Amino acid sequence: MGTLGTFALGEEACADSITLAASRKTSTPDPRDDDMNTYLRKVRYFNEDHTDDVFLKEEQFQLLQSAVKRFQRIQNLIGFGNFYLLDFDHAVNIARTQTSVGPFTIEELSFLEQLFYASASEYGFYGEKPLRNLTDRIPMQEVIKLPGTGNFLFRGQPEALYLHIRKELGDQVVLTSGVRSVIKQFQLFMTKVVESNGNLSRASRSLAPPGYSYHGVSDFDVGQVGFGAYNFTERFISTPVFKRLKDLGYLRLRYPRDNLLGVRFEPWHIKVNVAADSIGRV
Ligand SMILES: [Zn+2]
Helix, strand or coil: CEECCCCCCCCCCCHHHCCCCCCCCCCCCCHHHCCHHHHHHHHHCCCCCCCCCEECCHHHHHHHHHHHHHHHHHHHHHCHHHHHHCCHHHHHHHHHHCCCCCCCCHHHHHHHHHHHHCCHHHHCCCCCCCCCCCCCCCCHHHEEECCCCCCEEECCHHHHHHHHHHHHHHHHEEEEECCCCHHHHHHHHHHHHHHCCCEHHHHHHHCCCCCCCHHHCCCEEEEECCCHHHHHCHHHHHCHHHHHHHHCCCCCECCCCCCCCCCCCCCCEECCCCCHHHCCCC
16 A cells, blocks of 8 residues: 655645655556556445555544544534535635634645645546636536525536436436535545545545546536435446436436546436536636
């Protein structure tokens, strides 16, 4: 196993001073460099530890755990819906002013910054990064709340596509996850890192690292009503909703089976192609 060795902490650290991750590699890793069978084993058995997985160092893992608890307290305070859209500066401000949350420490903020700006390919995630800045915001005028789901969608193509799907499939289909800010993605990814005992690679096979999720610009997840957490497992392909989506040609998947992005098969995650000028917005 590797560690994120040059993931140095300290006040002087800033985004462009970070030499990224394990010194064991001198160039950007690429799944094609790996033996393909080894690579495919990782994405098929995504929730296990594999040789060469990159782990946080113990002090980094402790900072991650304290920061994710702080995110949790913010979510409890402002509610799930608002937390989906929360940006970094606003989160820091809430923590500083609300005693039930408590301010992020300098070490926590430095860690979050480094985690955000580290290149995820160093630990095995090879997707693009549509939100490139830690402080990128979800423009409120560009999203709409979907009644009864607690989730938001981007207006325009994502909303139109979901409404088409609803029209065709009726109330058997549910929006299980829509718009997610950088902070929401931090919380989801870091919670997975905790479950993975500090294994960044394992976490990134199930959840895009913050900044790398297309939930931040366009994509959404759908599920079968009544199927609960199974909607986020491969068992989703056995549902009537999946079969109808497939038959009707709606299955444009961001993470198809055995993709080369380092990510598990996600049959529930619908890819929405949006104009390039709306990617990387600030
Ligand atoms: Zn998704």
